[in-house]
Amino acid sequence: MSQPLSELPRADLESFRDTQQAAYDDLVASGLKLDLTRGKPSAEQLDLSDGLLTLPTTTTTPDGVDARNYGGLAGVTALREMFAELLGLEVAQLSAQGTSSLTLMKDVLTYLWLKGGVDSERPWGAEEKVRFVCPVPGYDRHFTLLEWFGIEMVPVAMTDTGPDADAIAALVADDPTIKGMWLVPTYANPTGQVTSQEVAERLASMPTAAPDFKIFWDNAYALHHLSAEETKSADIVSLAAVAGNPHRPVLFASTSKITYAGAGVAFVGGSRETITWFHDNLGLGSIGPDKVNHLRHLEFFGSPDGVREHMAKHRDLLAPKFAEVERILTERLGGLGVASWSQPRGGYFVSLDVMPGTATRVIELAKSAGVALTPAGSAFPYRNDPEDTNIRLAPSFPTLAEVTGAMEAVATCVLLAAAEHLLA
Numbered sequence: 001m002s003q004p005l006s007e008l009p010r011a012d013l014e015s016f017r018d019t020q021q022a023a024y025d026d027l028v029a030s031g032l033k034l035d036l037t038r039g040k041p042s043a044e045q046l047d048l049s050d051g052l053l054t055l056p057t058t059t060t061t062p063d064g065v066d067a068r069n070y071g072g073l074a075g076v077t078a079l080r081e082m083f084a085e086l087l088g089l090e091v092a093q094l095s096a097q098g099t100s101s102l103t104l105m106k107d108v109l110t111y112l113w114l115k116g117g118v119d120s121e122r123p124w125g126a127e128e129k130v131r132f133v134c135p136v137p138g139y140d141r142h143f144t145l146l147e148w149f150g151i152e153m154v155p156v157a158m159t160d161t162g163p164d165a166d167a168i169a170a171l172v173a174d175d176p177t178i179k180g181m182w183l184v185p186t187y188a189n190p191t192g193q194v195t196s197q198e199v200a201e202r203l204a205s206m207p208t209a210a211p212d213f214k215i216f217w218d219n220a221y222a223l224h225h226l227s228a229e230e231t232k233s234a235d236i237v238s239l240a241a242v243a244g245n246p247h248r249p250v251l252f253a254s255t256s257k258i259t260y261a262g263a264g265v266a267f268v269g270g271s272r273e274t275i276t277w278f279h280d281n282l283g284l285g286s287i288g289p290d291k292v293n294h295l296r297h298l299e300f301f302g303s304p305d306g307v308r309e310h311m312a313k314h315r316d317l318l319a320p321k322f323a324e325v326e327r328i329l330t331e332r333l334g335g336l337g338v339a340s341w342s343q344p345r346g347g348y349f350v351s352l353d354v355m356p357g358t359a360t361r362v363i364e365l366a367k368s369a370g371v372a373l374t375p376a377g378s379a380f381p382y383r384n385d386p387e388d389t390n391i392r393l394a395p396s397f398p399t400l401a402e403v404t405g406a407m408e409a410v411a412t413c414v415l416l417a418a419a420e421h422l423l424a
Helices: 010-030 043-047 050-054 077-087 101-115 140-149 165-174 197-205 236-242 272-282 291-301 304-333 359-368 400-423
Strands: 094-096 131-136 152-159 178-183 214-218 249-254 266-269 339-341 350-354 390-393
Touching (some): 010 400, 043 304, 077 266, 077 304, 094 272, 101 214, 101 249, 101 266, 101 272, 131 140, 131 165, 140 152, 165 178, 165 197, 197 236, 214 236, 266 272, 304 339, 304 400, 350 400, 359 390, 390 400
Parallel strands (some): 131 152, 178 214, 214 249
Antiparallel strands (some): 094 266, 339 350, 350 390
């Protein structure tokens, strides 16, 4: 069938619903136990980095520092050099720290809240109100962090070229309470869009009522390509410097989905002054990161090209799973007018938009059939998807066979929920 469900006569639609209900009942009876909730690396992906377990072979960094001792707040210089090249920064614009970029995001927000930034008139916590622009659909942990701080979230739609820059520019021009925005610029979570050079330039240069407006540039998937075509992220730090707003962007990245998710290296980048400011605050509670782990990663990769070669191995494992998601969605849902979905060139997610008003029902049906999906509304501030339409799919962790089973089940749930909705 390729006719939209909404165009079927009621009797035909009732028959279609009954067919999907029978298929769904079979799913429930089959006892599935599958999980598409989080973008975690699979065991096979983690195995790619097991060489780390025999490293480092030395305790001395290339510049002669004993990695076992205190000091080196900015991290091992040679590792910073490697990732500065990969991320398009100067070494002095990048700090290498612990295992989690999300922790660094919380740290930066905390320092801004308590002390203010390089260009702040006062600590953010002293402001009557602080608001953040949040492109939607977006990353749920970004939103949860803001909610914890009590920072009000202002949703702005994502477009094919990144967030709606015109809408953002209009918001920030006259409202000093809007202090910043989130952005996953390359292979956005969950939609997979890439922020274009033009949009990045607009964000870097737009006038803002808040003198210390920040772009939290979360480049979590900068190297996570699903094909041989490697999309390059816009150089937001240079763009902002040229525009006269050098301290506006704060860049985050990590090796969490490159080596070990729980034992990698995280990075924070920005202007030289921003990095100095970060270290000045960090140094009150740290005498240096785990430089042994930095040295381990440095030896494991060897060079920026070593990182790229390693990511090609990840691509070989991930690409078939994303292709399977695309195949099943196209074969089962294509032409029926009940769903649309992203076709990402990289990253870890597929964003599925089902018939408005049915996402919660689809997720409930899937749960009862043994398929765990991210809760409805997760990709929106305050978990409020106004149209109840978006579902984030994360096919990285399950095996390929499990992805097939899970997606067949999801497709059945989408069809049943759509038929129920149209007949209501």
